[in-house]
Amino acid sequence: MHGLHLSDIQGFVLRRYLMPMQRNFLLKVTSAAAARSALGRMVSGDETDALQITTAVEPLFDARYYLQVGITWAGLLALEVKDRVPKLSFESFPAFVEGAAKRAEMLGEVGTNAPENWIGGFGKGDDHVLLTLFARDSELLDSCSAQISSQCSDGGAFQELWRGGGAALIEKVNGLPVPVSRVHFGYVDGIADPTIKGGPEGNMPDHQQPCEPSLFVLLDKAQDYYVPDPPELGRNGSFGVFMVMQQDVVGFENFLQSHKDKIDPELLAAKICGRWRNGVPLEISPDTDSPSGGITLDQLNDFEYVNSDGSGDPDGVRCPIGSHTRRVNPRGQPIKGQGVPGGSNNSHRLIRRGMPYGPAYVPGTPDDGIERGLLGYIINASIENQFEFVMKEWINGYDFVGASRLNPKSRDVMASRKIDPSESIFEIPQANGDPPLQIKGFSSFVTTRASAYCFLPSITGSSSPS
Amino acid sequence: MAASQLITQALPKFYAAANAIGTVHSARFVPMGSSALTLIAEYDGTLGQLCDDVSKQIGPLFDGIFTNVTDPPPTPVQKNAGAFGDWVARHNLKSWVFYTGYPTLSVKDILAQAAKAA
Numbered sequence: 001m002h003g004l005h006l007s008d009i010q011g012f013v014l015r016r017y018l019m020p021m022q023r024n025f026l027l028k029v030t031s032a033a034a035a036r037s038a039l040g041r042m043v044s045g046d047e048t049d050a051l052q053i054t055t056a057v058e059p060l061f062d063a064r065y066y067l068q069v070g071i072t073w074a075g076l077l078a079l080e081v082k083d084r085v086p087k088l089s090f091e092s093f094p095a096f097v098e099g100a101a102k103r104a105e106m107l108g109e110v111g112t113n114a115p116e117n118w119i120g121g122f123g124k125g126d127d128h129v130l131l132t133l134f135a136r137d138s139e140l141l142d143s144c145s146a147q148i149s150s151q152c153s154d155g156g157a158f159q160e161l162w163r164g165g166g167a168a169l170i171e172k173v174n175g176l177p178v179p180v181s182r183v184h185f186g187y188v189d190g191i192a193d194p195t196i197k198g199g200p201e202g203n204m205p206d207h208q209q210p211c212e213p214s215l216f217v218l219l220d221k222a223q224d225y226y227v228p229d230p231p232e233l234g235r236n237g238s239f240g241v242f243m244v245m246q247q248d249v250v251g252f253e254n255f256l257q258s259h260k261d262k263i264d265p266e267l268l269a270a271k272i273c274g275r276w277r278n279g280v281p282l283e284i285s286p287d288t289d290s291p292s293g294g295i296t297l298d299q300l301n302d303f304e305y306v307n308s309d310g311s312g313d314p315d316g317v318r319c320p321i322g323s324h325t326r327r328v329n330p331r332g333q334p335i336k337g338q339g340v341p342g343g344s345n346n347s348h349r350l351i352r353r354g355m356p357y358g359p360a361y362v363p364g365t366p367d368d369g370i371e372r373g374l375l376g377y378i379i380n381a382s383i384e385n386q387f388e389f390v391m392k393e394w395i396n397g398y399d400f401v402g403a404s405r406l407n408p409k410s411r412d413v414m415a416s417r418k419i420d421p422s423e424s425i426f427e428i429p430q431a432n433g434d435p436p437l438q439i440k441g442f443s444s445f446v447t448t449r450a451s452a453y454c455f456l457p458s459i460t461g462s463s464s465p466s
Numbered sequence: 467m468a469a470s471q472l473i474t475q476a477l478p479k480f481y482a483a484a485n486a487i488g489t490v491h492s493a494r495f496v497p498m499g500s501s502a503l504t505l506i507a508e509y510d511g512t513l514g515q516l517c518d519d520v521s522k523q524i525g526p527l528f529d530g531i532f533t534n535v536t537d538p539p540p541t542p543v544q545k546n547a548g549a550f551g552d553w554v555a556r557h558n559l560k561s562w563v564f565y566t567g568y569p570t571l572s573v574k575d576i577l578a579q580a581a582k583a584a
Contacts, residue, residue, distance in 0.1 A: 092545070224522065224544045337522070339486030347522075385522070399574045402488065404581070 003198050004056070004213055008236045008458045010068050011054035012132075012353050013216060013379055014199045016190065017066055019134035020179035021141045022355045023165040024242070024375065025148060026452075027158040028126040029078035034155030035129070036079055041151065042069065043462045050151050051133075051144060055459060056200065065144045066134040069462060070240055070377070070454025073097045075128030085230045085464075090455075092225035095383040096239055099123070100451040107391045108418045113448040119244070120162025122450035129158065130242055130454055132377070141165070162450075164244060166355030166375050183356050184247045184372045185414065185445075186269070186363070188279035191300050192329060194349045207302040208331060209344045215381050216351055225382060228455075236458035240353075240377035241387045244450040247374060250367040252445045259439055263428070268439070271428050272413045274325030282319040305333040308342025315404055316429045322406050324414040327394045336393050336400040348389050351379040373449070383453055419444040469503055472530040483523035489516065491573055503531070504559075510572040513558065517551035525550075 006014070029035045041050040054066040071079070073096055082088045090097050101115035101123035109115070115123035131148060135141035145163075152158040168179035183189040195206040196213050214222035218237045228234030256265040263271075266289070270276040276289030283303040285291040305319065305326060306312045313319060314333070319326055326333070329349070332342040354376030361372060380386035395415050398406040411424045421443050427436040473480070473495055484490045493507035509516050520528070525544030532538035539553035540546040568576070 091548075094548070222545075223542070224525075224547070226545060336488050337486060337519075339482060339488070399572075399578075402574060402577055405574060405578045 004196075004217060005236055005458075006056040006200070008460055009056040009217055010238070010456050010458070011056045011059065011066055012068050012377070013238045013351070013456060014056040014196060015059065016193055016202065016353065017059070017134050019066060019136055020168040021135050021138060021165065022167070022376070023133045023135075023141055023145055023163060025131040025133070025145075025152070025160055026120055026122065026127055026162040027129040027131065027152060028121070028161050029075065029128045029157070030159045031156045032078060032080040034157035038151055038154060038157040039069065039079075039129075040463050042067070043459045051147050053459065053462060058200070064135065064140050067144075067148075068132045068456070070130040070132070070242060070452070070456050072127055072129075072452055072454055073099055074125055076455065078128045081233070085233070087229045088233075089229040090234075091229075093228065093239065093383065095388060096453045096455060098453075100241070100453045103388065103453070104448075104451065107388060108396050108416070109448050109451070110418065113417045115451075118448070118450045120164065120450055122162070122244075122452055126161060127452050130452060164357065164375060164450075166357040169356055169360045171360070182277075182360075183374060184249045184358070184361065185252050185273075186277045187273055187275065188277070190352070191275070191279055192325070194346075194351060204301060205298045209346055211346045211349055215346065215349065215386070216379060218381055222381065224385070230464070232464045233457060233461045235460070237461050238379055238381060238456040239383050240379045240454045240456050241383060242375075242377050242450075242452045242454055243354075243448060244357075244375040245373050246447040246449050247372055248443075248445045248447075249361045249372050251443070253361075253363040255442050255445070258441075262437060262439075268428075271320055272323060272426065274319050274323035282323070283313060286318040303331075304342065305331050306341045307332065308340070310341045314341075317431050320426075320428055321401055321404060322398075322410045322412065322426060324412050327412050328390055328415075330394070334402060336397075337389070348386055348394075349380075350386055350390060353377045353379060373446075377454075379456070413439075413442060413445070415446060417444050417446065417448065467530060467533075469531050469534045470497070472527065476524070476527045476530075480524060480527060483520070486523055487516070487519040489519070489573055508566070510574075513555060514551050517554050518547055521547040521550050 042053050045052065051065065051067050053069055095103055104115050121127055133144055133148060135144055149160065152160065169182050170177045171180045181188050181190050191204055193202045193204060193206060195202055195210040196216055197210045198213050213219060216238055218227045218234055220227055256268050259268055266277065270282055275281050278289050279300055280289045280295055281300065281303050283305060284299060304312055306314050330345050334341050337348060338345045354374045357375050358370055358372030378387050393400050395412045398408050398410045407425055407427050409423050409425045410427060411419050413426050419442060421441050424442065426439040429436045484493060489510040491508040493505065496504045496506060498504060521543045525542060528543045529541045532541055539549045543550045
């Protein structure tokens with residue numbers, strides 16, 4: 001049977017939730033036995049006893065909350081799992097074992113992004129367990145949070161080190177406040193999400209090749225890793241990179257305006273991202289965010305950069321090769337690790353489960369000094385070959401495209417941490433062989449405030465050490 | 467299957483893999499009599515990174531070759547990438563003298579400049 005064991009896999013690995021609010025709890029294990037028992041209660045199935053970890057079975061329309069759990073390697077050791085199983089081994093996952101703090105420098109997380117500056121105890125060794133709660137409104141969020149606090153302090157199981165929440169930005173539609181899918185730099189986000197063979201259908205149509213499930217769910221049949229030992233713990237699990245990423249929203253808007261003598265600010269915003277701020281892809285509509293005849297939901301994600309016959313947009317004249325969405329999801333463009341035009345970059349795809357934090361900023365208004373950003377998980381089976389590969393090769397790199405390589409000083413304006421205003425550059429290719437438009441003088445607009453490499457155990461895995 | 471047959475059958479995949487890896491200047495399999503096979507390659511970056519890329523792109527070819535090899539690393543290579551890299555490092559014959567006509571150019575530099583000149 002090809003299907004996935006939906007009732008054993010954590011829900012958010014396979015489903016994008018439509019809940020508008022999220023809160024994350026970073027916990028330190030203070031009593032291994034009590035902590036194991038607390039986790040066991042969360043997968044017992046008894047809703048009257050404890051909030052339950054959500055599975056990937058079809059979610060209830062009127063669910064009050066969803067709850068997910070992540071455990072770092074330090075957390076697995078603190079839970080004393082090693083002492084309770086014949087063999088604990090994550091041999092195919094050295095990045096997870098090392099942890100986010102040790103891997104940070106290699107990914108360019110230096111200076112203000114470095115682990116010594118991370119908030120809330122992340123990266124200091126006591127970041128053991130991360131609980132992520134989704135809820136429909138702030139009352140439910142608060143009442144469920146109170147239950148979580150109570151469950152987690154039972155028997156001295158956990159100490160809460162930090163909590164941080166996100167909420168969908170609110171816009172007025174017909175006078176009513178409505179959560180929208182725009183994020184803090186003003187773009188509609190969350191359009192592309194991998195389709196998984198045998199998995200539930202996504203919220204948005206996806207025209208890219210469906211992904212092997214072993215790219216996102218730890219399965220024995222995977223060709224490039226061994227499921228962690230013991231298999232009751234490892235199977236049907238996944239890995240997630242949790243990040244809190246501060247965004248300099250005011251700086252970004254000012255930057256867009258500061259080049260308006262050379263390029264319309266909304267066009268610059270589109271070229272940087274690869275989509276207009278309303279989500280319309282540059283590849284489909286390079287000149288306007290409102291193409292005549294309109295654009296269907298389906299078309300938002302139905303396009304290719306380079307077709308199998310080499311035609312399309314190989315030089316990035318419609319959508320720059322260095323734009324953020326083209327860097328992180330190059331589709332059929334030949335790049336490092338995938339050499340065939342029209343081929344698939346599936347082996348490096350990522351599932352994103354993030355949300356904004358901080359209230360919306362209205363461009364043009366004074367800087368209110370409120371911290372804003374994005375927080376959440378990037379989910380994948382192999383942190384090395386998916387998240388870290390994309391960061392190192394495609395976000396931080398410039399020569400991943402072979403013959404159409406970028407200027408060595410090129411940076412991903414939306415995502416790079418290592419930007420030098422005196423030399424970093426964003427090039428916008430022009431038609432007719434004209435030289436590219438060069439945008440310079442920008443600093444990094446994002447700062448990593450926290451990160452953790454988490455194992456996302458299955459329901460079986462969460463109950464197995466107890 | 468004999469190593470020579472395996473390699474011959476896998477040639478298109480081998481070339482495609484080398485292209486996809488993007489750091490290989492040249493590579494050749496050279497039999498030494500009938501009892502040894504060498505792989506000689508010039509590449510950019512580290513041996514460790516190359517082995518990692520090889521295990522991802524063309525691991526199965528080496529699984530076949532290793533059935534003909536004494537004391538091979540654990541297979542499948544794609545699932546045991548770390549052990550494969552360690553094995554290659556141990557069996558690597560260090561160059562005594564190495565000359566290159568273009569010490570500062572990587573494969574990607576050369577391809578990019580060639581594309582511009584075309």
